[in-house]
Amino acid sequence: MAWQRILPVAAVAGVGAGLDQQLLLHLGGGVSAAETREVDIDNYTFTPGDLTVPAGTTVTWVNHDETPHTVVAAGDPHAFRSGGLDTDDKFSVTFTKPGIYQYLCTVHPYMTGKVVVK
Amino acid sequence: MSNHDSMNRRGVLGCMAWAGAGLLWTMSGGVPRSLLLSDAEAATSGFSFVQISDTHIGFNKPANPDPAATMNAAVTRIAALSSQPAFLLHTGDITHLSKPEEFDTAAEIIKGAGSEVHYVPGEHDWLDQGQGFRQRHGQGTKGDGWYSFDSSGVHFIALVNVVNFKAGSLTSLGADQIAWLKDDVSALSASTPIVVFTHIPLWAVYPAWGWATADSMEALANLKRFGSVTVLNGHIHQVLQKVEGNVTFHTAMSTAYPQPAPGAAPSPGPLKVPADKLRSVLGIREVTYLEGQQPLALVDTPLSA
Numbered sequence: 001m002a003w004q005r006i007l008p009v010a011a012v013a014g015v016g017a018g019l020d021q022q023l024l025l026h027l028g029g030g031v032s033a034a035e036t037r038e039v040d041i042d043n044y045t046f047t048p049g050d051l052t053v054p055a056g057t058t059v060t061w062v063n064h065d066e067t068p069h070t071v072v073a074a075g076d077p078h079a080f081r082s083g084g085l086d087t088d089d090k091f092s093v094t095f096t097k098p099g100i101y102q103y104l105c106t107v108h109p110y111m112t113g114k115v116v117v118k
Numbered sequence: 119m120s121n122h123d124s125m126n127r128r129g130v131l132g133c134m135a136w137a138g139a140g141l142l143w144t145m146s147g148g149v150p151r152s153l154l155l156s157d158a159e160a161a162t163s164g165f166s167f168v169q170i171s172d173t174h175i176g177f178n179k180p181a182n183p184d185p186a187a188t189m190n191a192a193v194t195r196i197a198a199l200s201s202q203p204a205f206l207l208h209t210g211d212i213t214h215l216s217k218p219e220e221f222d223t224a225a226e227i228i229k230g231a232g233s234e235v236h237y238v239p240g241e242h243d244w245l246d247q248g249q250g251f252r253q254r255h256g257q258g259t260k261g262d263g264w265y266s267f268d269s270s271g272v273h274f275i276a277l278v279n280v281v282n283f284k285a286g287s288l289t290s291l292g293a294d295q296i297a298w299l300k301d302d303v304s305a306l307s308a309s310t311p312i313v314v315f316t317h318i319p320l321w322a323v324y325p326a327w328g329w330a331t332a333d334s335m336e337a338l339a340n341l342k343r344f345g346s347v348t349v350l351n352g353h354i355h356q357v358l359q360k361v362e363g364n365v366t367f368h369t370a371m372s373t374a375y376p377q378p379a380p381g382a383a384p385s386p387g388p389l390k391v392p393a394d395k396l397r398s399v400l401g402i403r404e405v406t407y408l409e410g411q412q413p414l415a416l417v418d419t420p421l422s423a
Contacts, residue, residue, distance in 0.1 A: 043385040044385040044386070044387070045385075066388050067387050068215055068242065068245065070245065074284075074285045084216060084242075084246075086214075086215055087179065102285060103285075107241045108327075109284055109285055109286065109288070109289065109328065110286060110287075110327075
C-alpha cells in the first residue's frame, strides 16, 4: 500500500498483510530519536488507557482482538486517524507536541483512551 | 414473554430458543405466538421479503474461517424459497473491513438470490468513511445514505446509524436524519404498515456494548401514530425481540458468526461454537405481509434447518 496523505499535518502508511500503519505528527519541532511505547487492544479495551509520555515518543497501538478497531483522535479535525485495524495490525503516532490527546475506537465508541504528552 | 417493556434475561433466552427451533412468529394483540413451521408455510401466501444481515465478508478467524461459504448457503436457501421474496433487505456489515474486494465478493454472492437488494451500512462498511459503500449502494439516497420506498402498500424506511460515533457515547441517527424521517412519513395514513430497517438496534439491547442508538426514541416518536411499525436490525448476530406499543423490534442472525448474549462474555467479540454447530446459529429471516392483517409474520431460519 502506498503512502497516502490524510491530513495536512499527517501521513499514514501501511504495508501488506499484518498492516503496519504509521503516522507522524508534525505539529512543531523535529522528531528526535526517542522512546517508543505500546498500547494493546484486548477485549475491546485500550491498555494502558491513560498513557503519559515525553514529547518525541512514538506510540504504537496493536489490535489483539478478532474484531477490527480504529484509533481516532477525538475532536474535529482529528489530529490522527487510523484505518480499520484487523487482528495484529498496528498503528503508530509520533507525538512531537505536548498536550492531551483523547482518542476512541470509532467502531466501538465506548472504547476510549488518552495520551498525555509532556 | 410476559413482560414486553423490559427484556429480562429469561425472556432473551426464551426468544433465542424459539428462533433456533425455526418457528414462525406472529403478533396478536401485542402478544408473540409461535406456530409450527408447517402451519406457518400454509399461512404464508402474501407479499414477502427476506432480511439478510452481517455477512462479514473478509472475516477469517476460527469462529468462521469462510463466511463467503455461509453467505452463499444463505443465498442458496433464499433462492430455493417456495414463494420468491419481492426483494432482500441487507441490514449491514456486508464486509468485515470495508475493502473493495469484500464488497465485490458480497455483491457476486448475493446475485445468486435473484432478487433486488436494499442495503443499509454497518460500522464495518464505514471504516473508509463510507466511500466504498456509498459508491456501490448510495445512489438515490439522502444524507449519509438514508432513504425510503413503498412496496405492496408497505412503507420501508432505511436508516443509517453507523456514522455519528462520539467518544464514550452511543451511536446516533442525528438531527438531519430524524428531520428527514418526520417529513418522509408526514403524508402517510396511520394505517400504512411501516418497516424500518437499520444496522444497530433502535432499542437499548445492551448499551454497555454499544448495542443501542442514543436518539432512537426521538426518531420513533415520529411513528407513534401508525398502527403497525416493525423495526429490523442486525449488528448483534442473534435473534432478540421486543414489543413496545405498536412497535415490534427484531434483531437478526448473522450469516457469518454468532456473538454472545448481552453481557454473557467480557466483550462482544465473535463467539466460537463447534464447527458442526455453526450453521445452527447463522441464518436468514423471511417476513410476510398479508394485506388486511396488520402484524407481519416473521420466520427466522437457521442455515442448518
